[in-house]
Amino acid sequence: MSPTSHERTAPAVSPTAPRSPDLPSTMRAATRRRYGQPDRMAVETMPRPEPRPGEVLLRVGAAGLDRAILHLLTGEPLLARPAFGLVRPRQPILGQQVAGEVVAVGPGAGAYVVGQRVFGMGEASFAEFALAKPAQLAATPDGLSDADASTLGDSGITAWIAVVTRGQVQAGQRVLILGGSGAVGGYAVQLAAHRAAHVTAVCSAAKLDFVRDLGAHEAADYRTSTLADLAGPFDVIIDIGGNRPLAQLRSVLTQQGTLVIVGGEHGGRVFGGLHRNLMADVAHRFTSQRLGWMFAQTTTAELTELARLVTAGALRVPIDRRVGLAGVGEGLAAMQRGTLRGHVVVCPAVEPA
Known part of the structure; x- marks a missing residue:
């Protein structure tokens, strides 16, 4: 994971780069500012990221939880802390699996176009918008929902x-x-x-x-x-x-x-x-x-094959629950307890009851 978009010194994408009209300047995101347990999670309004060269910006339809998120939440094992922040996390927004719609394309990231549905791995995906690199994405086929697709990236x-x-x-x-x-x-x-x-x-x-x-x-x-x-x-x-x-x-x-x-x-x-x-x-x-x-490296070819297996009915995507941004802590706690039967999917559009 990398620092949050508002901490970056790289220039924002040119206003003439391809993008959806009227993108908001802010977004809601599930965050934690210190290492700890699921009750550290909160929802904040923060600046929407801008894609750097080689990146696309996605409007997040869904983001799947995975086991690695628990390690990033707790900051353990401690041996991994130098990569993510010794005392506190450099990136407050968790999440890496993602599915959604391309809404802006940075320079040199022309593999996908604005309006196209994609899925795979992104950065800080427990938010309304997230950045991703085209090499870790694939086009979402017809018949595959964002919720299902968001569990495939990791x-x-x-x-x-x-x-x-x-x-x-x-x-x-x-x-x-x-x-x-x-x-x-x-x-x-x-x-x-x-x-x-x-x-x-x-x-x-x-x-x-x-x-x-x-x-x-x-x-x-x-x-x-x-x-x-x-x-x-x-x-x-x-x-x-x-x-x-x-x-x-x-x-x-x-x-x-x-x-x-x-x-x-x-x-x-x-x-x-x-x-x-x-x-x-x-x-x-x-x-x-x-x-x-093993170390998992996400590629377009393997994502495409997994999507093919799901749409063909050869793979099922059992989803235990869908939660909004305010429910990320609940989903992480259930994962810690080992009570899940399948996946937790974060859908930013889902509001708490």
Whole structure:
């Protein structure tokens, strides 16, 4: 994330650049000025950003919550603080997944035109307007709502990279997905099942039927089932936000199997789950198992393919709730509690009841 638009020293886009008429000079945004918990969130009126060269300005139709937002909210792990602000966040507006309409185009950002619907990754998207780079966007096809599209930029892309790019899941393989009911996990379960793999998903007891409905062939409660209880060994293990030791994961992985570590939430305030990533980097040099972690990079091509799968009915977008800007804290709190069945989508036009 970068500093807010009103902190930038770069010149604003020329008044002659393509833009919608009568854009307001201010906007409403969900903000937090200090690191902390969801109750830090507030709604402020602040200057509307202007696109710099290589950027487009979007009128936000919807912005999906993702797990990374919780880390940016709390400022943990502390190891990541230098990138976002040591003492307080440099960017007060959270949000990165986005779908909406292009309303202004900066110099050199001519891949999209004013009035076009797009989706993908943006900057500070929990607001009425947000900036984005064309390379991290795709055109929104007919039949795909902003709400559904807004969950694909990070959650969908992360699942795609884990299952398709890094996991290389093939038909007939046995795939274990730890954290199969969350925003990323729900897509991972569906993508693996779509590729004709046999999918086992681990989640809470309350969500076992939910992951089965998404396509998991077997589902297990993480509180009562050990890895040894599951129907392994597995050709591919995708660990999303898990806390299982690396040795336990390897014990249920085939000799030539692949482990993809997507995240980790239980490594302490300083390192978070990064210690397992480092251990995997070292261990994979001494085994025939493929052990590694991943970093999600959003591309137009992958966004387009995900949108195609959704519009074709091959992927579902389960949305737990839609909230307005004032409801961002509520959505983040539900994500913290682990009670969500699917996605939280922020719709700036939704006003609190």
